Amino acid sequence: xxxxxxxxxxxxxxxxxxxxxxxxxxxxxxxxxxxxxxxxxxxxxxxxxxxxxxxxxxxxxxxxxxxxxxxxxxxxxxxxxxxxxxxxxxxxxxxxxxxxxxxxxxxxxxxxxxxxxxxxxxxxxxxxxxxxxxxxxxxxxxxxxxxxxxxxxxxxxxxxxxxxxxxxxxxxxxxxxxxxxxxxxxxxxxxxxxxxxxxxxxxxxxxxxxxxxxxxxxxxxxxxxxxxxxxxxxxxxxxxxxxxxxxxxxxxxxxxxxxxxxxxxxxxxxxxxxxxxxxxxxxxxxxxxxxxxxxxxxxxxxxxxxxxxxxxxxxxxxxxxxxxxxxxxxxxxxxxxxxxxxxxxxxxxxxxxxxxxxxxxxxxxxxxxxxxxxxxxxxxxxxxxxxxxxxxxxxxxxxxxxxxxxxxxxxxxxxxxxxxxxxxxx
Numbered sequence: 001x002x003x004x005x006x007x008x009x010x011x012x013x014x015x016x017x018x019x020x021x022x023x024x025x026x027x028x029x030x031x032x033x034x035x036x037x038x039x040x041x042x043x044x045x046x047x048x049x050x051x052x053x054x055x056x057x058x059x060x061x062x063x064x065x066x067x068x069x070x071x072x073x074x075x076x077x078x079x080x081x082x083x084x085x086x087x088x089x090x091x092x093x094x095x096x097x098x099x100x101x102x103x104x105x106x107x108x109x110x111x112x113x114x115x116x117x118x119x120x121x122x123x124x125x126x127x128x129x130x131x132x133x134x135x136x137x138x139x140x141x142x143x144x145x146x147x148x149x150x151x152x153x154x155x156x157x158x159x160x161x162x163x164x165x166x167x168x169x170x171x172x173x174x175x176x177x178x179x180x181x182x183x184x185x186x187x188x189x190x191x192x193x194x195x196x197x198x199x200x201x202x203x204x205x206x207x208x209x210x211x212x213x214x215x216x217x218x219x220x221x222x223x224x225x226x227x228x229x230x231x232x233x234x235x236x237x238x239x240x241x242x243x244x245x246x247x248x249x250x251x252x253x254x255x256x257x258x259x260x261x262x263x264x265x266x267x268x269x270x271x272x273x274x275x276x277x278x279x280x281x282x283x284x285x286x287x288x289x290x291x292x293x294x295x296x297x298x299x300x301x302x303x304x305x306x307x308x309x310x311x312x313x314x315x316x317x318x319x320x321x322x323x324x325x326x327x328x329x330x331x332x333x334x335x336x337x338x339x340x341x342x343x344x345x346x347x348x349x350x351x352x353x354x355x356x357x358x359x360x361x362x363x364x365x366x367x368x369x370x371x372x373x374x375x376x377x378x379x380x381x382x383x384x385x386x387x388x389x390x391x392x393x394x395x396x397x398x399x400x401x402x403x404x405x406x407x408x409x410x411x412x413x414x415x416x417x418x419x420x421x422x423x424x425x426x
Contacts, residue, residue, distance in 0.1 A: 004057055008050060011077075014084040015046050021091045025124035046080055053077035065211040065245040068182040071393040072142075078392065079138040087131035094123035141351070141394030147186035149193050149387075150399045154373055156380055158339055159410035161316055164282030171199035171228065172403040174322075174344025175207040175237065177388035179215030190387060191222050194402045201279070202228040204269060205344045206237025206293065206322030210390060211245045213259040224267035230279050234269040235290045236260075237322040237345060238298045239390075272320060274307040286316040289338070294330070295323030295345065302326065308336055318342065324369045324383045332376040340380045340405075346370040347386040348398035361398055371398065 022042060026035040056073040098119065171194055181187050194202075209215040216223070226232060240260055247253040264271040272290020279286050289311070294302030302321065311317065317338045319331060324343040331341050348354075348371045352361025363370045374381040385401040 090127035141396035162284035164284040169199040174205040174384035175386035179210035204234040296325035
């Protein structure tokens, strides 16, 4: 509650500053009615969003958790808050310039009444134009970006890949977060995109729901339509255990997890709980390993050694582990060579920049490997950017992802080929 009051206090200070900047902007308008509409309209909308945010924060920690309504309220508040910050920064710089100018005039003998000249209209116009950039960007993220699915392709080369698996393809989804969806038709487009890849194997790497098993129920048949010749396999993510909402009892929480496990089976997914399966092709084998969640700063119940039981040390291995910090802390240093780990969890913060030359997201200050491919002495990690979204009901720059990985027998010194998702060729 203290943090909430601090945030709301800062928000209302920003409102005061913005309101005064808008007064300067509209001062020269001929229509007094239009001036009142702009000024009071701004206050009504901004204060209304703040009230919705304040009431929503106190209501989401229930058995239903954070619903699409809560996420929309939070997202609208963030959009207005960030927009106001941009507006105020420009206005503040203009006011500093006014103050410096006034001091200079005073020193040079100017009249006292001109110590701080009035705010110029073009500063408010500039502030409005600058603030319009994040406002429109985040609105796009909420209305379109969160369902703008992209295919990312990687071709990985290994010298010890069984020849029968040369060209073997894997489609990966992660972080569906079905409790956040608010557009079934858009979700289906993403599922269809995954189906179109026609991969040999389908894997899902955790966070099927935000918290409660019922969240995936409207989508069971849709995600259950994802099939592959060598099967569909899944693991649990930190949100699947229901740790972020209130339950009436520990038994109710445990029952929710068991219900979620049944949903995996209903969809045709083999849920791997610290265990492994053998995939056979042309008389040769690889091992698929699935661990429960293990994350730095999150739940740590995954048991890699248990999951590896019965797997020969020389077997080619693919590991499903939700949190990339598991690979960073444990898997890449493990005595048993795990050739490829598939993870998710970070969402790429659902915000950032990814081009051929620039790659940035605020999540990089929390995670060493937050999206795409990492390599430690030919032990690979691939971090999926997530299919769904959570908390912020949008994505900007870091778009929802369908991953397709092709395994190839080593040829020369080449270890990987990367597909560029920004070329427009999906």
